[in-house]
Amino acid sequence: MTDFMEIPPGRHRWKKLYLRCMLWFFGRAVQAAARVDDGVKSEFAAMPDNFTFCLGAFPSGPYMVVGKDAHGRVRHLGASLADRPIHLHLMFKSPALLFRVFAFQESTPVANARNRLYVHGEVPQACAVVRIMDVIQVFLLPKFLAKRAVKRCPAWPLKRRTLVRARVYVRAFGGW
Numbered sequence: 272m273t274d275f276m277e278i279p280p281g282r283h284r285w286k287k288l289y290l291r292c293m294l295w296f297f298g299r300a301v302q303a304a305a306r307v308d309d310g311v312k313s314e315f316a317a318m319p320d321n322f323t324f325c326l327g328a329f330p331s332g333p334y335m336v337v338g339k340d341a342h343g344r345v346r347h348l349g350a351s352l353a354d355r356p357i358h359l360h361l362m363f364k365s366p367a368l369l370f371r372v373f374a375f376q377e378s379t380p381v382a383n384a385r386n387r388l389y390v391h392g393e394v395p396q397a398c399a400v401v402r403i404m405d406v407i408q409v410f411l412l413p414k415f416l417a418k419r420a421v422k423r424c425p426a427w428p429l430k431r432r433t434l435v436r437a438r439v440y441v442r443a444f445g446g447w
Contacts, residue, residue: 286370287333291350293373294326294335296443298347300407301337303442305345308435311406314399315345324359324392324400325352328366359392361400375412375419379404410439 304311320341327334336348336357348355363369368387371377379401382388390397408420409427417424 283366287366290328290366290369290373291333294333294350295347297326297373297407297411298335298337298349300411300439300443301403302345302347303439304403304407304410307438307442308406308410308431311403314403315339316343317399318396319358322359322396323348323355323357324361324396325357326361326400326404327363328369329362329364329389333366359390359396359400361388361390361397363388372420375416378420378422379408380422407439410436411443 301311305315306312318339320339320343323336323338325334325336332350334350334352336350336352336355337345338348338355339345363372363382364387368382371387372379372382377385379388383401405421409417409424412420414424
């Protein structure tokens with residue numbers, strides 16, 4: 272009876288790679304939208320200077336770190352939590368739950384309602400970051416996917432839907 276093979280759980284390497292790529296691009300899109308879009312600019316203007324937040328999966332990542340410096344510029348700071356103070360942590364309880372959100376199987380408000388996201392930091396700043404996430408998802412996704420990713424798609428004017436969206440894409444790919 273002692274001759275049984277123990278099977279370790281799978282590692283989901285493809286999901287982690289997908290999440291790293293999505294968080295990298297999403298962080299660059301946050302940086303781009305903070306320079307281009309007035310709604311995202313106003314959300315970041317309400318945050319204190321030298322504010323840093325991270326979005327990721329507990330316990331071992333992947334992560335996305337975004338910070339606002341003393342001059343008001345928003346920067347994507349990469350995926351490392353070391354060497355900088357993090358003022359707000361938005362953590363999903365596992366990489367599988369983060370994958371559900373970034374594979375657009377579940378929206379961020381639904382994940383929050385199902386207690387899959389926990390926050391370590393100030394609640395008003397966390398709400399602002401979630402609003403920024405929703406705007407970025409609407410910018411990056413086609414409408415049929417954006418409907419699954421956010422609570423409701425906003426009725427934006429044509430300029431914001433086309434020109435601002437195109438500028439966010441170009442800046443996110445260019446990194447400036």
